[in-house]
Amino acid sequence: MKVFDASSCGDVRINEKHCAKLLFARSACDDCIRSCPQGAISFSTREYKITKDCNGCGICYSACKAGAIKLGDNFDEIVLNKILKEAKRKKVRFLCSKAKADEDSYNVVLSCISRLTENILFKLIKTGVKVEIVKGECNGCGYEKSLFVFERNMKFLEDILFSSGIKERPIIKQEVAEEEIKEEESSRREFFKMFAKPIRDMRAEKPRRLFFMDLVQEPLSERETDFLLNISISDDCNLCGACVFVCPTKAITIEKDDRKGIIYFSPFLCVGCRNCIDVCMRKAICEKKANVVLLNEDVVKLKELRRQVCTHCGTVFYSVGEKELCSMCEMRKEKEDALFASWEEAKEKK
Numbered sequence: 001m002k003v004f005d006a007s008s009c010g011d012v013r014i015n016e017k018h019c020a021k022l023l024f025a026r027s028a029c030d031d032c033i034r035s036c037p038q039g040a041i042s043f044s045t046r047e048y049k050i051t052k053d054c055n056g057c058g059i060c061y062s063a064c065k066a067g068a069i070k071l072g073d074n075f076d077e078i079v080l081n082k083i084l085k086e087a088k089r090k091k092v093r094f095l096c097s098k099a100k101a102d103e104d105s106y107n108v109v110l111s112c113i114s115r116l117t118e119n120i121l122f123k124l125i126k127t128g129v130k131v132e133i134v135k136g137e138c139n140g141c142g143y144e145k146s147l148f149v150f151e152r153n154m155k156f157l158e159d160i161l162f163s164s165g166i167k168e169r170p171i172i173k174q175e176v177a178e179e180e181i182k183e184e185e186s187s188r189r190e191f192f193k194m195f196a197k198p199i200r201d202m203r204a205e206k207p208r209r210l211f212f213m214d215l216v217q218e219p220l221s222e223r224e225t226d227f228l229l230n231i232s233i234s235d236d237c238n239l240c241g242a243c244v245f246v247c248p249t250k251a252i253t254i255e256k257d258d259r260k261g262i263i264y265f266s267p268f269l270c271v272g273c274r275n276c277i278d279v280c281m282r283k284a285i286c287e288k289k290a291n292v293v294l295l296n297e298d299v300v301k302l303k304e305l306r307r308q309v310c311t312h313c314g315t316v317f318y319s320v321g322e323k324e325l326c327s328m329c330e331m332r333k334e335k336e337d338a339l340f341a342s343w344e345e346a347k348e349k350k
Contacts, residue, residue, distance in 0.1 A: 001103050004086065006079050007096075007111045009058030010072025014048050017248075018068035018207065020273040022048055024246035029273050031063040035114065035146040057111035063149045065227070065271035066248035067208030076119045076211065083108065083124065091130040096143070098136025100175035105132065112143035114150040118157040119208065121170055123215045125161065131170040136177065156227045163220035163292040209249060213268050213295070223292045228270040230290040231277070233263055233303035237284040238327060239318040243276035252276055256307070261318045263303045267294035 016022050020029040021043055033041050040054040061069040083092055086106065093105035094116060101107040110116065113133055124131050138144050154172075161169065206214070239261045243252050251269035255262050267290075277285045305318035310326035317326040325333065 001101060001107065002086070002090070002105075003101060003107045003109060004082060005109045006074045006082075006115075007057070007109050009056045009061065009074045009111075009115075012050055012054055012056065012058075012060060012072070013070045014050075015068050015070060016048065018066050019048065020066055020068070020246075020248040020275050022046060023248055024275045024279055026278060027246070027273065027275050028278070029066075029275075031065070031149065032060040032069060035059050035063040035149045037112070037143045037146055055111075057115065057143070059112060059114045059143070059146045059149060062115050062117050062153060063146070065208070066273060068248060076117055076208075077206075079108070080120055080123055083120075083129075084127065087129065089129065091132060092124055093132045093134060095134040096136045098141070098177060099134040100136075100177040102132075112141075112146055112150075114143065114146040116150060116153060117208070118153050118160065119212050119215060121153075121157050122160055122212070125166060125168050125170065126164070126215070130168075133170050133172045135172070135174040138174075156225070159223050159225045159227065159292055160216065160220070163223045164216065164218060165221065207249065209269055209271060216295070219296050220292045225290055225292050226272060228267055228272050228290050228294060229274070229277075230267075230288045230294060231265060231302070232286045232288070234284045234286060235320045236282040237263070237303055237305065237318075238282065239263065239305050240281075242279045242281070243285060246275040246279045248273060248275065256318075258307065260307055261305050262301060263305075265300045265302050267297045267300065270294075 014022075020027045025046075030043075033043070036054075036059065037057065038051075038053040038055055040051045041060060042049045042051075056072075058071055058074065061071050061075065063069075083106065088106075090106045091102075091104065092108060093102050094108045094110060094113060095101060096110055096112050101109075113135060116133065121131060138147065158169075239254060239256075241254055243263075244250075244254055249269040249271055251266045251271075253264045253266075255264070272290070274287075277287055303320075305320055306322070307316065307318055308323055309316055310329055311324045312329040313326065315326045315328070317323075323330075
C-alpha cells in the first residue's frame, strides 16, 4: 500500500507584507485564527504570534486566501510534485489519520482534509487523476472547527472547474479506519524542524493565487463567485492610497505623473478580503457581484484623476473635475461660510 505522509508541514511563518490583518487592524480576515485546532495563533497590535502549541498541521496555510502563511515542508508545490511523480496515474486518495486507506490507491495522509487547497485538487483533476477525499470521524475531532476551510476551498474549486469546462469532480466520502494510520518510524517532523529555515529560504514559493493562475492557464467562462471582488471607483476618490497600503496581494496600484493619477486593479490577484472597501474613508470603492471571468483580466484601469494644486494652501491633490481648493480647504471654507451666514443672520435680527 503506497502512503505519502504529508501530515507534518514543518515550521509555520507569516509574510507580514501579505497579511490582511497586519496591514489593516480592522480587517475582518481571521480565518487562520478560527481554523487553528490548537489555538496557537493570535494577533495583537501590529504583531502576529504562533505559540509552541502549534503542531505543524498546515491548516492555517490552507485557510489564508492571501498566501501570507508559509510552511517549512509539504506546501502545495511539494505535495503536488510528489504525487504527480509517484502516483503513476493511480487513483489519489486524500485522508486524515482516522480515515481508511486503500490498497489500490495512492494514499496521501493529511492532518485533516481541511489542509487541501484548490491548487492541489484542480491540478490533479485537470491532469486526469481520479481524486477521492475520505473523511474519518469528524464529530468530536480536534480538527472539527477547521472544516469551514475545506468547505470554502471546495466551493472555489467548484467555481473554477465549472468555468474551465471540466466535468470530473472529487469523490467525497466517509470511511473510518479501525486504527489510526501511524507516522513513519523516522520522525520527519523533527527532521524538518531542524532544516525548515534553509528550506524556506532556498525555495522560491509563488504566492497562492499566482501559483493557482499558473495551473489554470486557459481562459475561464462565466460563473458568479465570492472569491474575488468586482470593484469600481466613484468620483469621491481623492487618490489617498489607503486601499493600496492595506491590500495584501497588491491587487490595487496607483501611478502618478505631473498631469494625472491613475488607479489600477488586477482581478487575478484579488482574494476578496474587502480591506480596500473597509478602509476607504470616502466610501469611494463600490462592489458588485464578481464573476470568475474577471480572473482572465490582467490589469484594469479603474479611475483617472487630474493632478491639481490648491490655490489657497498649495497642496497637490487629485480630483475628477477642475477644482481650485483641496478637500481640507473646501471644508474650512464651508465652515467659515456657515459661521459668517449665522453671524449675518444674528446681525439682521438685532
